[in-house]
Amino acid sequence: MEDRVVVAGALYDRGRLLAARRSAPPELAGRWELPGGKVEPGEGPEQALVRELREELGVETRPVERIPGQWPLGRGHVLQVWTARLLSGEPRPLEDHDEVRWLGLDEVHTVDWLDQDRPAVAEAVRLLRAAPEGPAR
Template structure:
């Protein structure tokens, strides 16, 4: 079975990291994650992430580098994360999220990250 790739963005603006609270599916609702989504067939990870940020948050972002590592997710998926910076737009929870929060350096662990996102967030935060 081919591995399904999920891409996530460590989206920064002014030194703050964007966290997104899931509203769907029910088993993930209320948990916080790095925004992103599934890579479509024939799509590069980078293109998928830029598209997902546009669809989910209504923003244009520039990817500035891959965060080393990848993390196993349920159902045979794997998470890969890129650092990104906001180019234009103000993030809004348009799809699959009901709240967004900008977290300063001392606030990274102030939200309840989804268990699958914790190792990726730790890598992003340099913890």
């Protein structure tokens, strides 16, 4: 059986990256992640990302490009990350999170990221340094 894809967004706005603090499940609570969720049947990963960020944070976004690689999450799930631009709304924790925070490039390492998010965060920071206003398109 193929692994189920979980998508996350490296959401950029004005040279900053969004981090979201998990409120559940208990083993992940208090740690930070790139927000997102599971791809549902019949949905593409980019569609899932837009839906998940709307449901979890109340924002409208546009996926830009996939960060190379995927990371195992356990229990038959893998994480894929896209860079995304904020189109409208102000992110707020609606589901699965109790805090969101915009992090400047010098602040990205001040939060306790989930282990599986760390490689994607590092790549997102590299991309953000290369294009401070976020990826093109």
